Amino acid sequence: MFDYFDLSRPEVDLDGLADEDIAIDVRDLSLKFGSKLALKDIRMRIPKRQITSVIGPSGCGKSTLLGCFNRLNDLTPGCEVQGEVYINERNIYHRKEDVAALRSRVGMVFQRPNPFPMSIYENLVYGLKIQGIRDRRTLDNAAEQALRDVALWKEVRDRLFDSALTLSGGQQQRLVIARAIALQPDILLLDEPTSALDPISTLTIEELITQLKEKYTVLIVTHNMQQAARVSDFTAFLHQGSLIEYSDTNRLFTRPKQQQTEEYITGRYG
Amino acid sequence: MQTIKLNTHISGRFNQELENLRNSVLTMGGVVEQQLCDAISALRDNNRGLAEKVVLNDIMVNNMEVQIDEECTRIIAKRHPAASDLRLVLAINKATTDIERIGDEVERIAKLILKGNLPVSEDIKNGMIATGNHVMEMLRQTLNAFARMDAEAAMSIHIGDQEIDEQYKQLLTQAVEEMRQDTDALPQWLEILWAMRSLERVGDRCKNVCEYIIYLVKGKDVRHISRHAMQEKLRELR
Numbered sequence: 001m002f003d004y005f006d007l008s009r010p011e012v013d014l015d016g017l018a019d020e021d022i023a024i025d026v027r028d029l030s031l032k033f034g035s036k037l038a039l040k041d042i043r044m045r046i047p048k049r050q051i052t053s054v055i056g057p058s059g060c061g062k063s064t065l066l067g068c069f070n071r072l073n074d075l076t077p078g079c080e081v082q083g084e085v086y087i088n089e090r091n092i093y094h095r096k097e098d099v100a101a102l103r104s105r106v107g108m109v110f111q112r113p114n115p116f117p118m119s120i121y122e123n124l125v126y127g128l129k130i131q132g133i134r135d136r137r138t139l140d141n142a143a144e145q146a147l148r149d150v151a152l153w154k155e156v157r158d159r160l161f162d163s164a165l166t167l168s169g170g171q172q173q174r175l176v177i178a179r180a181i182a183l184q185p186d187i188l189l190l191d192e193p194t195s196a197l198d199p200i201s202t203l204t205i206e207e208l209i210t211q212l213k214e215k216y217t218v219l220i221v222t223h224n225m226q227q228a229a230r231v232s233d234f235t236a237f238l239h240q241g242s243l244i245e246y247s248d249t250n251r252l253f254t255r256p257k258q259q260q261t262e263e264y265i266t267g268r269y270g
Numbered sequence: 271m272q273t274i275k276l277n278t279h280i281s282g283r284f285n286q287e288l289e290n291l292r293n294s295v296l297t298m299g300g301v302v303e304q305q306l307c308d309a310i311s312a313l314r315d316n317n318r319g320l321a322e323k324v325v326l327n328d329i330m331v332n333n334m335e336v337q338i339d340e341e342c343t344r345i346i347a348k349r350h351p352a353a354s355d356l357r358l359v360l361a362i363n364k365a366t367t368d369i370e371r372i373g374d375e376v377e378r379i380a381k382l383i384l385k386g387n388l389p390v391s392e393d394i395k396n397g398m399i400a401t402g403n404h405v406m407e408m409l410r411q412t413l414n415a416f417a418r419m420d421a422e423a424a425m426s427i428h429i430g431d432q433e434i435d436e437q438y439k440q441l442l443t444q445a446v447e448e449m450r451q452d453t454d455a456l457p458q459w460l461e462i463l464w465a466m467r468s469l470e471r472v473g474d475r476c477k478n479v480c481e482y483i484i485y486l487v488k489g490k491d492v493r494h495i496s497r498h499a500m501q502e503k504l505r506e507l508r
């Protein structure tokens with residue numbers, strides 16, 4: 001059929017994407033916490049410079065899945081991972097992987113805001129300093145730009161050297177997003193980035209996320225299905241550790257293939 | 271593709287809203303069905319009183335359309351329906367438009383009767399009544415398919431519209447014959463042709479509603495494609 005209008009981007013078939021368009025290639029990934037199987041045989045190709053959201057009921061494994069992409073779960077005692085996760089053609093679970101370097105390329109923002117107990121400014125430049133950047137000008141500019149990106153600059157420009165813990169919950173959440181962006185990672189993992197924010201700040205962050213995709217591959221976990229529908233290009237639905245459905249967001253929210261997805265997104269009993 | 275159950279949402283109020291919305295379309299459909307039945311009776315019995323009632327009742331049909339539209343808008347704004355819920359609201363929104371138009375076609379037939387003194391033969395009149403009964407049956411089946419969300423039924427009703435088209439063509443040929451003999455009454459004949467056309471249009475509108483039912487149940491748009499392509503598409507979806 002002819003396209004007369006430029007209304008919505010055509011649906012993309014994930015299986016049809018070329019390897020070079022894939023940022024994270026998850027191959028048969030399973031994860032156990034002790035005896036609990038938290039992720040089951042996940043197979044998922046996450047496209048580069050696109051926004052992919054992960055939805056699903058509480059406890060289904062969303063945060064755990066994100067934690068696999070920067071090997072955060074390694075820190076949990078009793079955690080056992082099977083399968084492979086390829087980022088830039090390297091299996092990050094290879095025993096020779098440099099995990100510190102990985103984490104600087106894969107930034108993460110957590111479900112609960114966790115500013116470091118230091119000044120707002122120090123929070124923003126902390127990572128850059130660790131990377132060896134000392135030039136005052138560079139650090140100042142990076143801090144200001146990151147704060148502007150998350151629409152926090154106006155609120156905190158006069159108190160940059162106050163403790164970050166004096167910020168409100170919503171401000172703290174924007175600060176930790178700014179902290180992740182300041183490092184300019186390749187991949188940004190956002191776990192419920194707006195759950196503590198008011199609706200207007202939420203829209204600001206969503207707008208920011210949409211802009212981020214020009215430079216970064218973004219993964220966002222959200223309980224807010226409208227948010228997933230609004231911001232993401234692709235959506236994955238997890239249920240009890242299994243990937244039930246993963247497709248173009250336009251498709252998943254209008255014509256899901258699986259009954260379980262349908263029930264979840266339309267607010268029915270599962 | 272899954273079966274559609276309206277009343278299984280966690281929110282009881284949302285269940286109720288969707289149920290009420292669907293029932294209101296069926297009620298509206300029922301009113302229009304009665305209108306069509308009355309118009310055909312009025313034509314058969316030359317009953318001006320009944321024709322008048324049909325014309326008056328059309329206002330009710332119009333108001334019903336507006337109310338259903340408003341409710342669809344409210345639900346979209348407040349509930350953000352997704353997937354089959356979204357398709358249901360959209361399908362209802364569109365079906366309502368077509369059902370209202372069916373009402374308008376019926377009104378046109380009633381107005382013809384009010385004009386009186388139709389220069390037609392018994393044959394033409396009986397042909398119109400037969401076509402009328404045929405489209406009435408089609409409308410009834412369409413509303414049933416909607417109530418049951420039965421895409422298979424919608425499909426066969428859709429195909430059945432061919433017969434109405436055929437009947438309409440025959441009626442037209444016959445009318446042209448009679449008009450030739452009766453050129454003085456051409457203005458009246460034009461009205462009659464319009465009314466015949468209206469009957470045939472009811473069938474087309476039912477066909478539209480059937481397409482929405484298929485969209486609702488199967489999630490596929492089957493408009494504007496050949497009957498063969500449509501059957502192919504549905505086979506894929508089974």
Ligand SMILES: Nc1ncnc2c1ncn2[C@@H]1O[C@H](COP(=O)(O)OP(=O)(O)OP(=O)(O)O)[C@@H](O)[C@H]1O
Nearest residue numbers: 033036038057058059060061062063064065076111
């Ligand atoms: N450190 C841990 N030790 C043991 N079990 C864990 C651990 N972390 C998570 N789990 C379990 O793994 C499962 C997945 O947890 P996860 O935090 O990934 O869920 P989630 O989808 O992010 O949920 P929510 O939406 O509530 O944040 C849960 O059953 C959880 O109890």
Ligand SMILES: [Mg+2]
Nearest residue numbers: 062063111191
């Ligand atoms: Mg979580």
